[in-house]
Amino acid sequence: MEEYQDLYRSYFFNSRDLACIATKEGYFVQLSDSWEVETGYTKDELCAEPYVNFVHPDDKENTAHATITLSRGVPVLKFENRYRTKAGGYIWLSWSAISVDTNGLVFASARNVTVEKELRNNLDESNKFKLMLLARVNHEIKTPLTSIKGYTQLLELTIDKKGIAVSYIEKILKNVTFLSTILDEITDLTKLYQDIVHLKYDIVSLGSIIDDSIVVVGDPNGVNLVLDRRYFETLINVDVGKFKQCVVNLLSNSIKYNKPDGSVRIYCNKDLNKIHLFVADTGIGIPTDKFYRIYTPFDRLDRDSTVQGTGLGLSITKKFLEKMNCSISFESKVDVGTTFRVDIPLV
Ligand code: ADP
Numbered sequence: 001m002e003e004y005q006d007l008y009r010s011y012f013f014n015s016r017d018l019a020c021i022a023t024k025e026g027y028f029v030q031l032s033d034s035w036e037v038e039t040g041y042t043k044d045e046l047c048a049e050p051y052v053n054f055v056h057p058d059d060k061e062n063t064a065h066a067t068i069t070l071s072r073g074v075p076v077l078k079f080e081n082r083y084r085t086k087a088g089g090y091i092w093l094s095w096s097a098i099s100v101d102t103n104g105l106v107f108a109s110a111r112n113v114t115v116e117k118e119l120r121n122n123l124d125e126s127n128k129f130k131l132m133l134l135a136r137v138n139h140e141i142k143t144p145l146t147s148i149k150g151y152t153q154l155l156e157l158t159i160d161k162k163g164i165a166v167s168y169i170e171k172i173l174k175n176v177t178f179l180s181t182i183l184d185e186i187t188d189l190t191k192l193y194q195d196i197v198h199l200k201y202d203i204v205s206l207g208s209i210i211d212d213s214i215v216v217v218g219d220p221n222g223v224n225l226v227l228d229r230r231y232f233e234t235l236i237n238v239d240v241g242k243f244k245q246c247v248v249n250l251l252s253n254s255i256k257y258n259k260p261d262g263s264v265r266i267y268c269n270k271d272l273n274k275i276h277l278f279v280a281d282t283g284i285g286i287p288t289d290k291f292y293r294i295y296t297p298f299d300r301l302d303r304d305s306t307v308q309g310t311g312l313g314l315s316i317t318k319k320f321l322e323k324m325n326c327s328i329s330f331e332s333k334v335d336v337g338t339t340f341r342v343d344i345p346l347v
Helices: 002-013 034-039 043-048 057-071 114-158 165-194 206-217 240-256 288-293 313-323
Strands: 018-022 028-031 076-084 090-099 106-112 201-205 224-227 235-239 263-270 274-281 327-333 337-345
Touching (some): 018 034, 034 043, 057 076, 057 090, 090 114, 114 165, 165 313, 206 224, 206 235, 206 240, 206 274, 235 240, 240 263, 240 274, 240 313, 240 337, 313 327
Parallel strands (some): 224 263
Antiparallel strands (some): 018 028, 018 106, 076 090, 090 106, 201 235, 263 274, 327 337
16 A cells, blocks of 8 residues: 555656646645646645735636636536746646535646647637638628629620620620639638528528529429429428528539439438438439548549539538538449438427
């Protein structure tokens, strides 16, 4: 036993992490040597006053909450706060703490995560800036693009219908429309990443959204669309516009990536808590080794550019669905087809 106590002491005092034991009154009673190295205070100085005195003023409240949690016997893991150093600065500590005995002694160990934290903060700032820039550029491009589209449509109305110019105008309009789609999708994605998407929930039948989506997608390009209307009357609570956008994405993909004379079947299943919507196509399928890339923005899974797309639709769809407490999954086999499934909570 003696020998274990020596081992324990050596483990505790030489720990590279900041190990400590504190009383329920909020004083340190034992500290590993690393405390002196990291904070610059001696152990005596650290034990002389309540530990909360060393905590950054902005972190005192959270620290008090963590202490209450511990006093209820609940471990506190990955809790972060700032500790004052003797030099007058602060270091970030990440804590794992438990309160194990009836005297309320707290056993804890912390890691100095200052460098990680600063790196993370810089990254957050730089990502925020990039998203803001993207949103701004997007907005600036959208206005002239809308104007180009409008004037091209006017031109189409006024020129000689038989001339070669008609086909040029059609090409301009097709590309302008595609550019517009890209900008809209980038706007959605930047909003999702900035977490500034506002959802407006309504209770509607799933079938009404599917029917509207079919209208939006329009001509199925020779693909046979089969609707199994069972459970279509089921009510769901979603943001109708956003949910429709998701169904439109799944449906237009099932048409875009289909084969000549292929088909798309839309059907539903239901269990106790959820309704499941399926969009099943008999298309070209997705190779198994690319499954993991399917929701990555801008990743088109190396498709050739004959099929127009941005590689953004599914990443947006997944994020929107998750925001609405729904989930998405898929099964696919090359040359056989792909089935996307959306699970929606019942109202
Ligand atoms: P986009 O269609 O604009 O490229 P998406 O994000 O909607 O972007 O889809 C990402 C990629 O996933 C597509 O480029 C395509 O390679 C693949 N994909 C999506 N849906 C299907 C499908 N039903 N069948 C086969 N491949 C699909």
